[in-house]
Amino acid sequence: MESKGDIIIEVENLVTHYGDTKVLDGVSFTVRRGEIFMIIGGSGCGKSTLLKHLCGLLRPTSGRIVFQGSDIASMDEDQLAVMQQSIGIAFQSSGLFNSMTVGDNIAMPMVEFGSVDPSLVKPLVRMKLSLVGLAQAEHLMPSDLSGGMRKRAGLARAIAVDPPLVYFDEPSAGLDPIMAAGLDELVMKLNKLLGTTFIIVTHELDSIKLAADRILMLDRGKVIFLGTLDDVEKSTNERVRQFFERRADEHIEQRQLA
Amino acid sequence: MTPTRVRCPETLDQDTGRTLFEVVCGKKVVPADVEIDLSATLSMDSFGGAWILRIAEQLRNGGKTAVCVGAAGDVAAFMDMLEPGMQRPATDTRVDTVLFEEFGGEVINFTKEFREFLELCIDAIYWTLVAPLEGRGFRFGAFLDELHEMGVRAVRIVCLMNFLLGLIIAMLSAKQVEAFGLQIFVANLVVIAFARELAAVMTATVVSARTGAAIAAEIATMEVQEEIDALRGMGISVTQYLVAPKLLAMIVALPCLTVLGMFSGILGGTLWGIGVLGFQPSIWYEQTLGATSMGDIGQGLLKSLFFAVAIALIGCHNGFRVTGGSRGVGRMTTRAVVMDIFTLIVIDIIFASFFYYIMK
Numbered sequence: 001m002e003s004k005g006d007i008i009i010e011v012e013n014l015v016t017h018y019g020d021t022k023v024l025d026g027v028s029f030t031v032r033r034g035e036i037f038m039i040i041g042g043s044g045c046g047k048s049t050l051l052k053h054l055c056g057l058l059r060p061t062s063g064r065i066v067f068q069g070s071d072i073a074s075m076d077e078d079q080l081a082v083m084q085q086s087i088g089i090a091f092q093s094s095g096l097f098n099s100m101t102v103g104d105n106i107a108m109p110m111v112e113f114g115s116v117d118p119s120l121v122k123p124l125v126r127m128k129l130s131l132v133g134l135a136q137a138e139h140l141m142p143s144d145l146s147g148g149m150r151k152r153a154g155l156a157r158a159i160a161v162d163p164p165l166v167y168f169d170e171p172s173a174g175l176d177p178i179m180a181a182g183l184d185e186l187v188m189k190l191n192k193l194l195g196t197t198f199i200i201v202t203h204e205l206d207s208i209k210l211a212a213d214r215i216l217m218l219d220r221g222k223v224i225f226l227g228t229l230d231d232v233e234k235s236t237n238e239r240v241r242q243f244f245e246r247r248a249d250e251h252i253e254q255r256q257l258a
Numbered sequence: 259m260t261p262t263r264v265r266c267p268e269t270l271d272q273d274t275g276r277t278l279f280e281v282v283c284g285k286k287v288v289p290a291d292v293e294i295d296l297s298a299t300l301s302m303d304s305f306g307g308a309w310i311l312r313i314a315e316q317l318r319n320g321g322k323t324a325v326c327v328g329a330a331g332d333v334a335a336f337m338d339m340l341e342p343g344m345q346r347p348a349t350d351t352r353v354d355t356v357l358f359e360e361f362g363g364e365v366i367n368f369t370k371e372f373r374e375f376l377e378l379c380i381d382a383i384y385w386t387l388v389a390p391l392e393g394r395g396f397r398f399g400a401f402l403d404e405l406h407e408m409g410v411r412a413v414r415i416v417c418l419m420n421f422l423l424g425l426i427i428a429m430l431s432a433k434q435v436e437a438f439g440l441q442i443f444v445a446n447l448v449v450i451a452f453a454r455e456l457a458a459v460m461t462a463t464v465v466s467a468r469t470g471a472a473i474a475a476e477i478a479t480m481e482v483q484e485e486i487d488a489l490r491g492m493g494i495s496v497t498q499y500l501v502a503p504k505l506l507a508m509i510v511a512l513p514c515l516t517v518l519g520m521f522s523g524i525l526g527g528t529l530w531g532i533g534v535l536g537f538q539p540s541i542w543y544e545q546t547l548g549a550t551s552m553g554d555i556g557q558g559l560l561k562s563l564f565f566a567v568a569i570a571l572i573g574c575h576n577g578f579r580v581t582g583g584s585r586g587v588g589r590m591t592t593r594a595v596v597m598d599i600f601t602l603i604v605i606d607i608i609f610a611s612f613f614y615y616i617m618k
Contacts, residue, residue, distance in 0.1 A: 098582060098583030098584045098585050098586070099583075099584070099585040116272070116305070117272060117276060117305075119312065120272070120305060120308045120309065120312065123308040123309075123311035123312050123315065124304060124305070124308040126311070127304060127307060127308055127311060127340055128304070130340075131339065141582060142583065143581065143582040143583045143586070159304075161304075162303050162304045162305070189335065189339055192332070192335075193332050193335055193336045193339070194303055194304070
């Protein structure tokens, strides 16, 4: 039986390329069940790419990603689909289906996975929407919502079927501070009450300090920091210090992209 | 009346929740208000919570109430989290309209759309014809790109379609006149048909499916992704930037394609005449040349000019009107092609009646 503290996902020496560019370079870490694990780093350092690897949307050049004992990189389509159904993903730009109402969007995983009693779909949709403060938006179309509201609806869909593992790609970007704080609180509540594991890509220093159990920092595809918030204080890495003290570079760095 | 008390099991999930629901709401008439006792419950998940919400809703519909009591620790925190969902659900605010409202709405929509279309037309005429002469700029590079995309890249399909159509027309008509021995006049028929009607209409149909759809999809996608707003925000005229090059490219490309279409169609007819009907090439050639008149060709080309304006403007117009994300882009693209083809036929009818009955 699964219990808190097990390793839920283990990444070993992950290397990946976009064309000739190495995006991730030997990334290794483990995430334990019931953790809030945050991935941070400057723009373009490979965070979103890493997240896409963790849910099997991209295949690595080399390395292993072990999810509950089996390697994602060597799964076939069917196994991957089973794995993906136990993960909730909230995308950076919400990923809502434009052709359905917000309510239908959230009902979709419940109906498609077939694991939910049909009569429960409605109250569950209402519950999840009210958790993100969108109870009134059930019958609206995604195009009627603002960017921040769409994002929250995306989160509601990600947590629709109580998945044991949830990925958030920049959940609070584009939200006002009040809403962002509310989301942090929601993440912590779900984490505490349902034991949901969260892997969150973020830039938000405040939510890192509030919610993160452990932090992984990437820079140019390499792990430059892995540890708790207390460890940050002890870190001697210049980039890490700079990030947490919110200092600008002396010159805006021009990244080599191709 | 004292409320009925129901005890919840230790874990409240999808299965135990269903049992609870059946116990409380299984009877036809719920006798009294219900107290859901959560004191024995140690853990619950969203599904369990959803069952409680269903029970609450069911009772509310029957004029009774349900309250949760005795929750402690994590379960209490979970119930707190669900609290907003216990209230009345959002009502569907979309109202049903009656017949007259719908009719009026349609009329208003139509006039609004017509006005937008007229504005676009006037803007487009200004930015394509007047503004360049005033020295306000025309994107010549974009015009050439569009010309290549709309014109050069469509040559093969336009020629092929017209060629096959020419073949079919010759095939069909030869059979009809066979009994009278007038097969040589098939050459006349093919030439006149392609010069006046078929090349222009066939080419315009192919181009509206190809380019009209592309224009609508491109502009609609730009609108959805706020690229159009970005242009406007920079103080750049959208009509100048997007519409004018497309419109002029279409006006140049479509008549050119139509000329190629006429050639290919006549070539198709000729192939049938010489290859199958067995006429001497020189005889067929003479007959064809004799039937060719500049007036017919001019008629076809004039028509294709109008087709070009219609295809470009309808594509742009539908692109700008998009609402509702990716689904909207698809809908507007379809709409553009349907409107294109309808408009082509209308223009064609107007021309035909004008030239055959008024001009004689």
